[in-house]
Amino acid sequence: MEWLPIVAVVVTGLMVGVELSVAFVVNPITDALPDDARILARAHGGRMLGRVMPFWYIGSTLLAAATALVEPDAAALAWTAAGLLVVSVVLSVTLLVPINDRAKQWTPDTAPDDHHEQARRWDDLHLVRLAVIVAAFVLLAIASAR
Template sequence: MLNALEVVTTVVVGLMVGVEFSVAFVINPILNGLPDDSLVAARAHGGRMLGAVMPFWYIGSLVLAAVWAVMGRHHHGTGLVVTAGALLLVSVVMSILLLVPINNQGKTWTAENRPADWREQANRWDRYHYVRVAVIVAAFTLLVTALV
């Protein structure tokens, strides 16, 4: 049972890392090449779509890591899993405090109603997102290390 939990947790977190890495280093750079009106529409749509899914994914990943840490507390690598869980918790807190407020505004923007500082807000979200990606990559690396 623990082995299955370890694999499921690692896969779930790994997929989340892949999506978030792709957003940071593939999708957003592509979108940034669009004209402003299209860029605003695309980021708003992405914010709505991923904003609906990612809370469950982030919290689910944290819960899976916590369950792994508890169930495997007497096994090798538990300290790595606990540290990964702490990093996943940091990513959840960062999301709630820094990224979600910007995303909640941005997902309602259109070409007609976007604020004058929309680009600065989008750039701030991107900077926070780069940090969050680094945090979840570190958590994923620790989980993989604990798994092997």
């Protein structure tokens, strides 16, 4: 099972990388577009990533927990990483997904008047979630290196 911590770090690291790029590359580019294009881009991104990310988050959580089971010397670090990933899932389901579920249906004709505020709220919550998953990734990487 020596491969398991490596897989956990790679899978979780790739997820963190995608979420970093959403926060610091994709959304700033999208936000610079004209309003109609911004609405359509965010809706498309929400649909596309909304299909993949639940599996990625849950998979990363399970891999971190499995790492805790196979790496007894680093179990506390890996369990903490798994716990942080659980926190990220709870944040996602309770706060980010409801906004995303609305936004992915928007068109320039159907977006609500407060769509900018809702997008900003999602971005702010995403940064909180990002901090949580970065911390989990760092702990998981340290646990896997032991």
